[in-house]
Amino acid sequence: MRPAVRSVSFLAFVALLVVSPARASESDHKYQLDDPVTLWVNKVGPYNNPQETYNYYSLPFCHPSGNAAHKWGGLGEVLGGNELIDSQLDIKFQKNVDRNPYCELELDEVKVNQFKDAIESSYWLEFFMGYVGEVHLDKNSDNEKYMLYTHKNITIKFNKDRIIQVHLNHESPKPLEVGRTLDMTYSVKWIPTDITFARRFNVYLDYPFFEHQIHWFSIFNSFMMVIFLTGLVSMILMRTLRNDYAKYAREDDDLETLERDVGEESGWKLVHGDVFRPPRNLVVLSAVVGTGAQLALLVLIVILVAIVGMLYIGRGAIVTTFIVCYAFTSFISGYVSGGMYSSNGGKNWIKSMVFTASLFPFTCFGIGFILNTIAIFYGSLAAIPFGTMVVVFVIWAFISFPLALLGTVVGRNWSGAPNNPCRVKTIPRPIPEKKWYLTPSIVSMMGGLLPFGSIFIEMYFVFTSFWNYKVYYVYGFMLLVFLILIIVTVCVTIVGAYFLLNAENYHWQWTSFFSAASTAAYVYLYSIYYYYVKTKMTGFFQTSFYFGYTLMFCLGLGILCGAVGYLGSNLFIRRIYRNIKCD
Numbered sequence: 040m041r042p043a044v045r046s047v048s049f050l051a052f053v054a055l056l057v058v059s060p061a062r063a064s065e066s067d068h069k070y071q072l073d074d075p076v077t078l079w080v081n082k083v084g085p086y087n088n089p090q091e092t093y094n095y096y097s098l099p100f101c102h103p104s105g106n107a108a109h110k111w112g113g114l115g116e117v118l119g120g121n122e123l124i125d126s127q128l129d130i131k132f133q134k135n136v137d138r139n140p141y142c143e144l145e146l147d148e149v150k151v152n153q154f155k156d157a158i159e160s161s162y163w164l165e166f167f168m169g170y171v172g173e174v175h176l177d178k179n180s181d182n183e184k185y186m187l188y189t190h191k192n193i194t195i196k197f198n199k200d201r202i203i204q205v206h207l208n209h210e211s212p213k214p215l216e217v218g219r220t221l222d223m224t225y226s227v228k229w230i231p232t233d234i235t236f237a238r239r240f241n242v243y244l245d246y247p248f249f250e251h252q253i254h255w256f257s258i259f260n261s262f263m264m265v266i267f268l269t270g271l272v273s274m275i276l277m278r279t280l281r282n283d284y285a286k287y288a289r290e291d292d293d294l295e296t297l298e299r300d301v302g303e304e305s306g307w308k309l310v311h312g313d314v315f316r317p318p319r320n321l322v323v324l325s326a327v328v329g330t331g332a333q334l335a336l337l338v339l340i341v342i343l344v345a346i347v348g349m350l351y352i353g354r355g356a357i358v359t360t361f362i363v364c365y366a367f368t369s370f371i372s373g374y375v376s377g378g379m380y381s382s383n384g385g386k387n388w389i390k391s392m393v394f395t396a397s398l399f400p401f402t403c404f405g406i407g408f409i410l411n412t413i414a415i416f417y418g419s420l421a422a423i424p425f426g427t428m429v430v431v432f433v434i435w436a437f438i439s440f441p442l443a444l445l446g447t448v449v450g451r452n453w454s455g456a457p458n459n460p461c462r463v464k465t466i467p468r469p470i471p472e473k474k475w476y477l478t479p480s481i482v483s484m485m486g487g488l489l490p491f492g493s494i495f496i497e498m499y500f501v502f503t504s505f506w507n508y509k510v511y512y513v514y515g516f517m518l519l520v521f522l523i524l525i526i527v528t529v530c531v532t533i534v535g536a537y538f539l540l541n542a543e544n545y546h547w548q549w550t551s552f553f554s555a556a557s558t559a560a561y562v563y564l565y566s567i568y569y570y571y572v573k574t575k576m577t578g579f580f581q582t583s584f585y586f587g588y589t590l591m592f593c594l595g596l597g598i599l600c601g602a603v604g605y606l607g608s609n610l611f612i613r614r615i616y617r618n619i620k621c622d
Contacts, residue, residue: 042158069200070132076202078130078193079110079123081165083157087574088581089506090588092420098157099150101142101223103127109121114362115355118428120420128225133197136227138190144221151215155185173212188210191225203232203239216529238591240352240510249500249513257496260518264493268530273400276537307540310522311616312464314540317383318548321359324605325385326395329376331602334399337361337368338521345514362431363595366438369396375452375602381455388451396443399598400435403591410587417580431448436469460616470544477542479550483537486554490528490600491561494520502569506576506585525527525603528555532604533611540612547608555604 070076084092103125110123127140146149158174175184176347188209196204213221235585307314318324339363350356378397380388396595407423475481497520504511535554536547544550566589570576576585 070197070202071200072133073355074132076132077108078126078128080126081121081123083162083164083582084107084419085578086161086163088578089415089508090419090421090584091580092579093418094122094420095124097338097418098162098164099144099153101144111358113355114427115358115360117355118358118423119355120422122420123353130193130227130424132202133229135229136225138224138226140222140224142223144189144223144535146215146217146219146221148217151185151217154187154215158185158187167372175212175214177496186213187215187221189213189221189223193225193227194230194233195227196230198232198234198236201239202237203234203236204242207438214250240349243510244512245509248509249511249516253496254500254513254516258519261493261520261527264489265523265526265530268489268527272530272534276533306467306543306621307537307615310540310543310545311461312544312617313468314612315459315461315618316463316545317385318468318546320549321380321383321385322387322391322394324392324548324552325376325380326398327382327598327604328379329372329374329395330600331600332375332398333365333368334373334599335525335603336371337364338599339518340368340374342514342521344517346518349512351510351512357562362434366434367442369439370446370449371498372396373443373448374450375446375606377447377450378454379450381451382457384457388447392444392447395447395449396440399414399595400439401596406587406591410584413446413580413583419580421584459602460613461619465499468543468545470546471542472544473544477538477544479539479544479546482539482550483488483553483557485562486531486535486604487559490524490555490558491529491565494528494558495563495565498565499569502566503573505588506574510615524558528600528603529607536608536612547612548605551608552601552605556601558596558600559593562596563593566593 080095082092083095083098095146104127107127108125119325130136142407173186173188175186188211190209190211192208192210194206194208195202196206211224213219222479229385341357341364344364348356350360371394374397376391377388378390385391399436410421411423414420467592501511501514503509504560532551536551539547539550566586568587572583574585576582
């Protein structure tokens with residue numbers, strides 16, 4: 040037996056927009072007395088499945104007369120599945136409306152069944168936003184009675200000539216009975232408020248949740264981890280390396296001491312003739328390192344823009360900013376990839392350039408194509424329109440791809456000359472067998488534990504924001520966590536590479552990448568736990584979207600961390616071999 044579903048009273052202020060271009064403007068949201076105001080309807084869907092959304096009029100509500108105006112937002116808003124339709128309710132600025140009918144809803148068997156299914160699945164609607172109806176228990180028969188809300192009570196708070204907040208309460212639930220006609224009504228009440236227009240969005244931010252003590256504690260804990268880890272790495276490695284340098288650089292020892300030192304010689308110094316040997320699959324490694332460097336810069340830029348510009352206020356603003364910034368930072372991926380590929384002796388730089396420019400976008404496109412097919416099959420608003428796909432492709436083809444090409448050319452010519460501290464020997468040195476915990480696979484698996492630990496709490500807040508209708512606004516926290524992640528990843532990867540070289544295994548390139556990229560594997564495992572323990576999502580549609588979106592996120596995170604780990608290890612290894620004698 041289902042408990043009654045109560046109405047909700049939160050409605051995003053952005054639902055009310057002006058329609059009179061003569062006296063009011065959507066750019067400044069200023070109104071004059073009796074200016075017409077449009078109430079836009081958006082979408083409906085099961086409350087527990089955030090991505091499973093449908094057109095508002097997919098349910099048999101009263102349809103507007105004639106051709107209702109449609110409003111499409113920016114690129115990010117369309118990708119988010121928003122389709123605003125004019126409800127044609129008569130609302131005017133500062134003019135109260137008592138209970139006023141706007142249509143009669145005639146119920147037949149098909150409509151009743153549609154509403155019952157929606158109420159049973161706790162469908163919410165976005166006006167922005169409320170529930171469709173509720174379930175009552177009939178005391179006489181112990182049967183469930185489905186009730187449809189027939190009255191919309193809209194309360195609007197305003198400050199002078201601007202709308203500040205909008206609240207929607209659903210009232211007057213009436214039973215769904217075949218053949219019955221329901222009078223659908225609405226009322227509007229205007230209330231003045233002292234809240235300024237600049238602070239209008241604060242009421243929708245969950246301060247107790249995002250600024251909870253555990254959030255601050257996690258930042259402090261991660262910061263202490265950074266201090267401890269960097270101090271430990273510096274102390275152990277520099278002490279060991281200093282002793283190695285001193286012993287390796289001695290030239291005036293007697294013959295007995297020299298022979299003893301040579302006999303004891305082992306570890307990273309013995310592989311100096313192989314450590315700079317080009318890695319296997321150089322094209323792929325160059326592409327993922329270049330893409331990861333671009334993603335690292337991209338995330339930093341988006342976070343900074345979000346802090347300065349408060350992007351959380353606009354629907355889809357974060358997605359739009361991400362796509363545009365990705366296109367314009369493609370030069371970085373080409374530059375890093377081209378320089379790395381050329382400096383390792385690569386000859387087919389065109390192949391490297393094309394692979395770098397298309398690797399991440401086409402991977403995301405492949406996942407998105409599968410999800411889009413599912414959304415189209417379900418008739419959901421989550422399906423991306425063909426026109427939007429064309430726009431995204433044009434951005435990639437005419438901005439991202441040319442910039443990646445330019446970056447590859449510049450990187451190949453400016454930083455692509457081989458400049459290794461030690462000459463690579465012709466015959467590869469055999470790699471001796473070592474204990475199991477010094478193998479590349481174990482080093483790679485263990486490398487992601489500490490970086491994951493540094494972002495574990497923040498992942499909870501990010502997941503909860505994305506999948507549970509909360510507005511993420513603490514981008515200052517995100518910036519600190521991102522910087523901590525970079526530092527911890529570099530330190531852990533350097534330690535792993537040093538242990539691997541001491542085991543006389545010179546295949547450090549891919550190991551360094553996977554050691555850092557394994558952070559994303561732990562995040563994905565955490566997402567599985569989060570899905571089953573922290574959410575109430577159900578159905579194939581929402582499950583596929585949850586794990587599909589999470590897979591895209593983890594692929595990006597893995598490439599980002601892997602590139603940071605590789606670049607940090609590369610700088611460290613070049614530094615230590617620069618100070619020894621390479622024969």
